[in-house]
Amino acid sequence: MKIKNVVVAGGGVLGSQIAYQSALHDFQVTLYDVSDESIARSKKRVEGLFPDYHHDINLAEDDFRAHLKNLTYSTDLKGAMATADLVIEAIPEKLAIKQSFYDQLSKVAPEKTIFASNSSTLTPSMMVDHVDRPAKFANLHFANRIWLFNTAEIMGTPQTAPETIATLTEFARAIGMVPIVLKKEQPGYLLNSLLVPFEIAALKLWATGVADPATIDKDWIISTGATMGPMATMDIIGLRTPYYVGLEYLKTHDDPVSKLTMQKMKEKIDAGQSGKDDGEGFYYYPNPEYLDPDFLK
CATH class of the missing domain: 1.10.1040.10 (N-(1-d-carboxylethyl)-l-norvaline Dehydrogenase; domain 2)
Incomplete structure (x- = not known):
């Protein structure tokens, strides 16, 4: 499967970075959050990334702003997911909140969509019972300042299909990351x-x-x-x-x-x-x- 359309759920510190890094590499990205106020904060975070991108990788302001066209915002989960090939969940690090989100997501996501959690410490097995496609579910974890500290840790469950791991590995490389594939589940991954x-x-x-x-x-x-x-x-x-x-x-x-x-x-x-x-x-x-x-x- 080839990833083209990406939804990032949650526009916090890492969610905003994942969304822009994907847009910078010409993926079509929708950043989903729960309210207009959250979206406003997400936009501010994304646009505030320019000084760091300029300082760390010498990205020109014209280039930074040109790639913002690949990024849209939405508070409508069903609408955001309409054409999604991949959704990266980056919502608060509370298990119950994540489980509830996957219950909702499973009802509106197309059959093709891969689910990936950016959870910092929770294993995918803690959430897999709340997804309707365990073979297409894994964790995909990024370090803060992902354009500079560019690892993408990939961790599946025993139910995750090898094809899902391969697709996530290819996607990680495509947005400038170094894929780090774990052999088994580990709370906190390696980092x-x-x-x-x-x-x-x-x-x-x-x-x-x-x-x-x-x-x-x-x-x-x-x-x-x-x-x-x-x-x-x-x-x-x-x-x-x-x-x-x-x-x-x-x-x-x-x-x-x-x-x-x-x-x-x-x-x-x-x-x-x-x-x-x-x-x-x-x-x-x-x-x-x-x-x-x-x-x-």
Whole structure:
């Protein structure tokens, strides 16, 4: 099967990036979200990607804007799915919300459509009972800033057809990604199996008052040669997704430090300080401290 028409469900940090990256490579893309307000935020995110595309891959503004013509927006799921070859779900990292979405999606999607979840930590087997085409369902996970950190992790269930994995692999290459196909299901895939414990360790250092965010990042960058610290990385990702992941962790772990960390994360989210998208997270944007030339001194 050849992918031509792509629907991205959810226009958050990664959904907006997936939608534009696909449009940039001349796929016809519809970005679906649940309300006009959500669509307005999605448009703002997509159009706000230009400075990063220009800085990181030298994309000219004329080229950036020309490819916006390949991208449309919709709050009508049935209409958005009318000609879809592939739908990439990038909605909030809550299992019940995702399961409900697939119940709805299965009722309106054409028989040909492949379903792919961009879930950061949930395995496709957790959702497969809510799709009507298990052979055409898998996870397709992207790293943040996908134009630069261009991996696409592909993870199926025992029911996923080899043809589906092959089609997703071909699509990933076609939008400039390096396909990473997992041999079996793993919560967090490869990237987040490594990244999440690292971020949790940094958050706990902050939550327990061991060090402030800038000091944590400074130590990590100088000591390892990394280009960005864990707290700055968390701002780019946004606190909401790791917060939802943390809630699932607390269901099976009675850990006082984790509870404290979750409490402090919730306080920041409730205060509108969930990261770069809000203009404030552990740093203030658009001019965060970690971009100051003197930050490492």
